[in-house]
Amino acid sequence: MNDDRNKIKEFTDLKAWQEAHSLVLLIYKITKQFPKDEIFGIVSQMQRAAVSITSNIAEGFGRQGYKEKIKFYYIAQGSLTELKNQMIIVKDIGYINEKTYQEITDQANMAHKFLQGLITKSKTFLNLAS
Numbered sequence: 054m055n056d057d058r059n060k061i062k063e064f065t066d067l068k069a070w071q072e073a074h075s076l077v078l079l080i081y082k083i084t085k086q087f088p089k090d091e092i093f094g095i096v097s098q099m100q101r102a103a104v105s106i107t108s109n110i111a112e113g114f115g116r117q118g119y120k121e122k123i124k125f126y127y128i129a130q131g132s133l134t135e136l137k138n139q140m141i142i143v144k145d146i147g148y149i150n151e152k153t154y155q156e157i158t159d160q161a162n163m164a165h166k167f168l169q170g171l172i173t174k175s176k177t178f179l180n181l182a183s
Contacts, residue, residue, distance in 0.1 A: 064114035069167035070107055073129070076160045077103040080136070083157065087148050095148075099139045105132035106164065110171070119179035126172045133168065137161055 064070050080103040084096045106129045113125030137158070144154040 064111040067110060067114060067167075067171065069126075069129075069164065069171045070110045070114075072160065072164040072167050073103075073106040073110060073133070076136075076157070076164050077107055079157050079160055083149060083153060087143070091148075095139060095143060099136060099143070102132045102136040102139060105129070106136070106168075110168070119175050123172060123175045123179065126168060126175065130165070130168055130172070133161060133165055 061067060065074075080099055084099055087096050109125045109129035109132065113122040113129070116122045116125060140149075140154060140157055140161070143149050144151070149157075
């Protein structure tokens with residue numbers, strides 16, 4: 054009997070996307086509390102970086118060739134690194150406390166772990182196709 058429960062049919066089935074999506078929700082939650090004069094500054098940058106992670110995972114999933122998939126997964130990884138930098142900045146200027154910083158950093162690290170796994174697995178398939 055074939056078990057379809059573990060098959061990846063949509064980008065939302067990817068653990069990397071799920072963890073990154075949780076990160077997006079956290080970012081939107083905490084940036085609501087930032088000063089209103091930051092709405093077009095760090096708030097916008099953080100939200101765009103976070104959304105870029107999930108968007109590029111989704112776009113990579115939708116691509117046919119593994120070389121293209123990997124390219125988008127690397128872009129997602131770059132956006133994740135950008136977001137980590139922004140988290141350090143908002144912690145250092147006092148917009149978030151250490152506990153919040155650690156919570157988001159933990160989620161970012163989890164997303165990074167699964168994204169790196171997705172890249173590694175895609176590279177394996179790319180090498181098999183060569």
